[in-house]
Amino acid sequence: MFNKIPDRRGTNSYKWDLKREDIIPLWVADMDFEVSEEIKEAILKRVKHGVFGYTFRPDSYYHAVITWFKEYHDFEIKKDWIVAVPGVVPGISFAIQAFTLPGEKVIVQPPVYRPFYEVVVNSGRRIVYNNLIERNGYYEMDFEDLERKIDKDVRMLILCSPHNPVGRVWKKEELEILGEICLKNDIIVVSDEIHADIIFNNKHRVFLSIDEKFYNNTIVLTSPNKSFNIAGLQSGNAIIPNKLLRDRFERIIELQHLGHSNIFSIVATEVAYTKGRHWLDKLLDYIYENALFVKKFFEKELNIDVNLPEGTFLMWIDFRRIQNPHQKLLNAGVWLNDGVEFGPGGEGYQRMNIATSREILKEALNRIKTIF
The missing domain is CATH 3.40.640.10 (Type I PLP-dependent aspartate aminotransferase-like (Major domain))
Structure with missing residues (x-):
């Protein structure tokens, strides 16, 4: 259900359309997944009424x-x-x-x-x-x-x-x-x-x-x-x-x-x-698997400890081993939120939005590995 995501480029997406096309955006906190069929059907039904x-x-x-x-x-x-x-x-x-x-x-x-x-x-x-x-x-x-x-x-x-x-x-x-x-x-x-x-x-x-x-x-x-x-x-x-x-x-x-x-x-x-409860339950399973995937990658490939989030589809990752990590990540083709945006205590950290497909996440992680 969540492994295939639509192409969001060209949709005036705040997440996908604000930087060059080769960048993988894992920053702003919206998900890349289609909404549930029930929500789509209800909105389409309202659209067909034709008066707004x-x-x-x-x-x-x-x-x-x-x-x-x-x-x-x-x-x-x-x-x-x-x-x-x-x-x-x-x-x-x-x-x-x-x-x-x-x-x-x-x-x-x-x-x-x-x-x-x-x-x-x-x-x-x-x-x-x-x-x-x-x-x-x-x-x-x-x-x-x-x-x-x-x-x-x-x-x-x-x-x-x-x-x-x-x-x-x-x-x-x-x-x-x-x-x-x-x-x-x-x-x-x-x-x-x-x-x-x-x-x-x-x-x-x-x-x-x-x-x-x-x-x-x-x-x-x-x-x-x-x-x-x-x-x-x-x-x-x-x-x-x-x-x-x-x-x-x-x-x-x-x-x-x-x-x-x-x-x-x-x-x-x-x-x-x-x-929406059934769809949400499946979503939570998928996102948690993504979190485990990210944690394993950082610990195995980069020797960086990463705590699993107790909630949200966001991960807070320590990049303090790297000087100017945000720019280096952009140069490598990955857009995370720079920790300094979050105020005191954010220096050297990056926030990663993991609510995307496993395939995109895997490619982003491989790019991240190149800056170490």
Whole structure:
């Protein structure tokens, strides 16, 4: 099912069409796989209708989201908690505008997804770095450092869960400690859980599920975009139990007139969450096999230890043996994300997107070998 992928060149693909044709792109986090037949059929059915006017989200949309969270994540949410957003990063931006003022501080936990920094700085807020601790390739939160850096100007923490790029799926105990610190200090937690469905040999815990008292200060942002490879449709939801927070969040969306969704994102989200489980299970098996393949190659051929991701289809690889690895990789015909994009702690690392065919992955690895 996943060994054969369509040629994406010439489709205005952000991943495939921005550099020379001989480069293998394993960078931006979308997958090279076709979506499920059920999603394709549902979109084609909607296309055949031929009219694409303004469209609201039906009750079946909300039921699909609620059912997915209950069955896949063992967490029960209510319809009123769901606020549709055009993606997780826009949702983070809305939250920053709703709950912080210019000049106030937002905590991030680097190395972490670059848009976290961009939305904070572009909103006129200040970044506070609570760096993760790395021990032999395994990353943990630094709670002592977090508490030291909290002051009266810190209003928000952006959590990446599962973590991009280091691949951690946070344990319940870790999230409990984080939640208690933030609640004690009146800090809003914005939890980016876009990779929550892509988990290996582990269990993702929705941040809101840890303790009901975290309902008071938490916004969970979620989306089927990564799990079902529909990022171009720009679908997402904010889960906000606290009505006061929810009203302020929705007000920002209303002020910017961003409450409408792409028709096809509504269709695809509903079908993904109601008919996509079988396809996703097979996808996870394939991606995990890819991860094992990459790990074995680096350890056997290059003598570099690589930790398997606990979640996401991304691998965080140590290239510190090589000077200027990113440029050398490009020269060899492989495009990874340079670790410096992810902030402090990313220097010398590269992020590899392994959601492609085994054949492409094998060719990319053989090219990588030439720079050592």
